[in-house]
Amino acid sequence: MKTFYSPAHLLHAPKEEFEAGRLSPAVEVPERAERVRAEIERRKVGPILPPRRFGDDPILRVHGARFVSFLRAAYDDWRTRYPDDTADAIPSAWPARGMRLNASDIESRLGSYGSDTATPITRGTFEAAQAAVDVALSAAEAIHGGEGAAFALTRPPGHHASGDLFGGYCYFNNVAVAAQWLADRGLRPAILDVDYHHGNGTQAIFYARADVLFVSIHADPAFAFPHFLGFGDERGEGEGEGLNLNLPLPRFTAWDRYAEALQTALRRVREFSPDVLLVSLGLDTFEADPISHFRLGREDYFRLGEAIAGLCKPTLFAFEGGYNLEALSEITVNVLEGFAGH
Ligand code: Q9C
Ligand code: ZN
Numbered sequence: 001m002k003t004f005y006s007p008a009h010l011l012h013a014p015k016e017e018f019e020a021g022r023l024s025p026a027v028e029v030p031e032r033a034e035r036v037r038a039e040i041e042r043r044k045v046g047p048i049l050p051p052r053r054f055g056d057d058p059i060l061r062v063h064g065a066r067f068v069s070f071l072r073a074a075y076d077d078w079r080t081r082y083p084d085d086t087a088d089a090i091p092s093a094w095p096a097r098g099m100r101l102n103a104s105d106i107e108s109r110l111g112s113y114g115s116d117t118a119t120p121i122t123r124g125t126f127e128a129a130q131a132a133v134d135v136a137l138s139a140a141e142a143i144h145g146g147e148g149a150a151f152a153l154t155r156p157p158g159h160h161a162s163g164d165l166f167g168g169y170c171y172f173n174n175v176a177v178a179a180q181w182l183a184d185r186g187l188r189p190a191i192l193d194v195d196y197h198h199g200n201g202t203q204a205i206f207y208a209r210a211d212v213l214f215v216s217i218h219a220d221p222a223f224a225f226p227h228f229l230g231f232g233d234e235r236g237e238g239e240g241e242g243l244n245l246n247l248p249l250p251r252f253t254a255w256d257r258y259a260e261a262l263q264t265a266l267r268r269v270r271e272f273s274p275d276v277l278l279v280s281l282g283l284d285t286f287e288a289d290p291i292s293h294f295r296l297g298r299e300d301y302f303r304l305g306e307a308i309a310g311l312c313k314p315t316l317f318a319f320e321g322g323y324n325l326e327a328l329s330e331i332t333v334n335v336l337e338g339f340a341g342h
Pocket of ligand 1: 157282
């Protein structure tokens, strides 16, 4: 299986996030992707290839033009506002109920386009986020060209980013841009999101769409991030009615219960009969993940890959969350090997 990877992700290296009432060390760090890349080499998954540049157009099929301009300029705007400081840009006020939308200066723009305080914009964030999209698109292009599978080692992740919101460590929605690019070439994409957190951004982007199926298995938002989307009664709207399936699960879910949800998810994907499957591959369902509360073990990731392979569809895996640095590379490659039938 081909892996697409760009060292440009190293440009996005936030030191801290504001979380649980304090500034704490960032968990979405460059070492995540570097370790996975090393393990892909060590276990000989296949060639590691650089992305090509696709430019803004495929991004603008999914994200609003104003949002993209905001992100492009955000760090410089922030530095201009706080010239004697070095802190990264983090929103600190939002247009909450009863207030007016306003995106006139950098503070109101951050609050208008940002959804949490855990997703800092640093000097290199835009370039890294753009490269992550190119990585996902290069994998999509490989699949469009006839590859049976590809791994997009995308970082920063994407599934919490919607058409006009960044958050949850995500800026551009890599998987959504890749799915739209494939749909624009006449293919019917299904997206399976197995990150611990609900893919609220991806859901929002395709919620009213009949041509893209979104299925997600995740921690119930009743207790987990993103808190405000991902409930079981969200089924799609308009033409997209019935084309969104959320399978929220309780704290401490282990493989047996997870596997049942996975079978339900795979059944729905099969019924949709897609031309191509995109997997938002979060590895934060691991039992020792530092910010999550499921209990999948190392071996379970082989089973996950195998089960996905059972669909017999061209499959694009895109890296999302997963924060246990010691286990992350092993369990990521377990999924890819499980899929490839090693
Ligand atoms: N106490 C992804 O996995 N904060 N994003 C969670 C938990 C944000 C996760 C707080 C988590 C975002 C791609
Ligand atoms: Zn996650």
